[in-house]
Amino acid sequence: MIFLRYICFLTLLVTVWADFNVSTHDLKVLLYQKEAFTVYSTKAVTENVTVSIDIQHKDLISVEPSEFNVTNDTWKVPTKIYVTGIAAGHSTLNLNVVSSNAAHIQP
Numbered sequence: 001m002i003f004l005r006y007i008c009f010l011t012l013l014v015t016v017w018a019d020f021n022v023s024t025h026d027l028k029v030l031l032y033q034k035e036a037f038t039v040y041s042t043k044a045v046t047e048n049v050t051v052s053i054d055i056q057h058k059d060l061i062s063v064e065p066s067e068f069n070v071t072n073d074t075w076k077v078p079t080k081i082y083v084t085g086i087a088a089g090h091s092t093l094n095l096n097v098v099s100s101n102a103a104h105i106q107p
Contacts, residue, residue, distance in 0.1 A: 018045045018070065018097045029061060029085040039095065040078040045070050048100040053081065057091040069100060 023038040039051070052067040064082045083093075 018049050018051075019043050020051070020095055020097070027083060029083050031085045031088060034082050034084045036080050036082050038078045038080050039068075041070055041075040044072055044075050048072070049097050050100050051079075052096045052098070054094040054096055055091060056093070057089060060087050060089040060091045061085060063093065071100075 019042045020039055021042055023040075027035055027037055029035045048069065048071045050067055050069050053063050053065075055061060055063060062084045064084070065079075068079050070079075
Protein backbone atom coordinates (compact mmCIF):
# COMPACT_ATOMS: atom_id res chain seq x y z
CA MET A 1 0.00 0.00 0.00
CA ILE A 2 1.08 3.48 -0.72
CA PHE A 3 0.25 6.12 1.79
CA LEU A 4 0.13 9.67 0.64
CA ARG A 5 0.72 12.34 3.14
CA TYR A 6 -0.62 15.75 2.37
CA ILE A 7 0.94 18.69 4.05
CA CYS A 8 -1.01 21.87 3.98
CA PHE A 9 0.67 25.16 4.52
CA LEU A 10 -1.45 28.20 5.18
CA THR A 11 0.18 31.51 4.46
CA LEU A 12 -1.38 34.62 5.86
CA LEU A 13 -0.33 37.90 4.36
CA VAL A 14 -0.94 40.82 6.63
CA THR A 15 -0.26 44.40 5.66
CA VAL A 16 0.93 46.57 8.50
CA TRP A 17 1.46 50.26 8.00
CA ALA A 18 4.09 51.82 10.23
CA ASP A 19 6.60 54.56 9.58
CA PHE A 20 9.71 54.72 11.75
CA ASN A 21 12.75 56.93 11.86
CA VAL A 22 16.00 56.78 13.84
CA SER A 23 18.00 59.50 15.56
CA THR A 24 21.20 58.59 13.71
CA HIS A 25 22.05 56.47 10.69
CA ASP A 26 25.75 56.06 11.53
CA LEU A 27 26.68 54.99 15.02
CA LYS A 28 30.26 54.37 16.10
CA VAL A 29 30.58 51.93 18.95
CA LEU A 30 33.96 51.17 20.48
CA LEU A 31 34.93 47.68 21.58
CA TYR A 32 33.16 46.73 24.86
CA GLN A 33 31.42 50.12 24.95
CA LYS A 34 27.71 50.91 24.77
CA GLU A 35 26.10 53.59 22.60
CA ALA A 36 22.45 54.38 21.98
CA PHE A 37 20.12 55.59 19.27
CA THR A 38 16.41 56.32 19.34
CA VAL A 39 13.65 54.80 17.20
CA TYR A 40 10.44 56.75 16.88
CA SER A 41 7.25 56.45 14.90
CA THR A 42 6.43 59.39 12.66
CA LYS A 43 2.70 58.64 12.63
CA ALA A 44 0.15 56.48 14.40
CA VAL A 45 0.26 52.78 13.57
CA THR A 46 -2.74 51.16 11.88
CA GLU A 47 -2.62 48.30 14.39
CA ASN A 48 -0.41 47.07 17.21
CA VAL A 49 3.00 46.03 15.91
CA THR A 50 6.10 44.27 17.17
CA VAL A 51 9.38 45.73 15.96
CA SER A 52 12.33 43.34 16.01
CA ILE A 53 15.92 44.34 15.35
CA ASP A 54 17.84 42.15 12.92
CA ILE A 55 21.63 42.31 13.29
CA GLN A 56 23.74 41.58 10.21
CA HIS A 57 26.77 40.32 12.21
CA LYS A 58 25.70 39.13 15.66
CA ASP A 59 29.29 38.33 16.56
CA LEU A 60 30.23 42.03 16.31
CA ILE A 61 27.47 43.82 18.22
CA SER A 62 24.53 43.16 20.50
CA VAL A 63 21.39 45.27 20.93
CA GLU A 64 19.06 45.80 23.84
CA PRO A 65 16.10 45.54 23.57
CA SER A 66 16.05 43.17 20.61
CA GLU A 67 12.34 43.87 20.06
CA PHE A 68 9.64 46.22 21.29
CA ASN A 69 5.92 46.82 20.80
CA VAL A 70 4.19 49.88 19.41
CA THR A 71 0.48 50.49 19.89
CA ASN A 72 -1.90 53.33 19.09
CA ASP A 73 -1.41 54.47 22.69
CA THR A 74 2.42 54.35 22.66
CA TRP A 75 3.36 55.39 19.11
CA LYS A 76 4.48 58.85 20.28
CA VAL A 77 6.90 57.37 22.87
CA PRO A 78 10.42 56.94 21.41
CA THR A 79 12.33 53.73 22.12
CA LYS A 80 16.01 53.91 23.02
CA ILE A 81 18.13 51.08 21.57
CA TYR A 82 21.50 50.31 23.17
CA VAL A 83 24.26 48.85 21.01
CA THR A 84 27.30 47.15 22.60
CA GLY A 85 30.53 46.46 20.68
CA ILE A 86 31.64 42.82 20.97
CA ALA A 87 34.30 42.66 18.26
CA ALA A 88 35.84 44.96 15.65
CA GLY A 89 34.09 45.34 12.31
CA HIS A 90 31.04 46.81 10.58
CA SER A 91 27.43 45.67 10.91
CA THR A 92 24.00 46.82 9.78
CA LEU A 93 20.78 46.81 11.78
CA ASN A 94 17.34 46.39 10.21
CA LEU A 95 13.96 46.97 11.81
CA ASN A 96 11.36 44.32 11.01
CA VAL A 97 7.75 45.25 11.71
CA VAL A 98 5.03 42.62 12.07
CA SER A 99 1.51 42.77 13.37
CA SER A 100 1.22 41.83 17.05
CA ASN A 101 -2.03 40.10 16.10
CA ALA A 102 -0.47 37.89 13.39
CA ALA A 103 -1.42 34.25 13.73
CA HIS A 104 1.35 31.69 13.83
CA ILE A 105 0.06 28.46 12.34
CA GLN A 106 2.04 25.23 12.37
CA PRO A 107 1.08 22.22 10.27
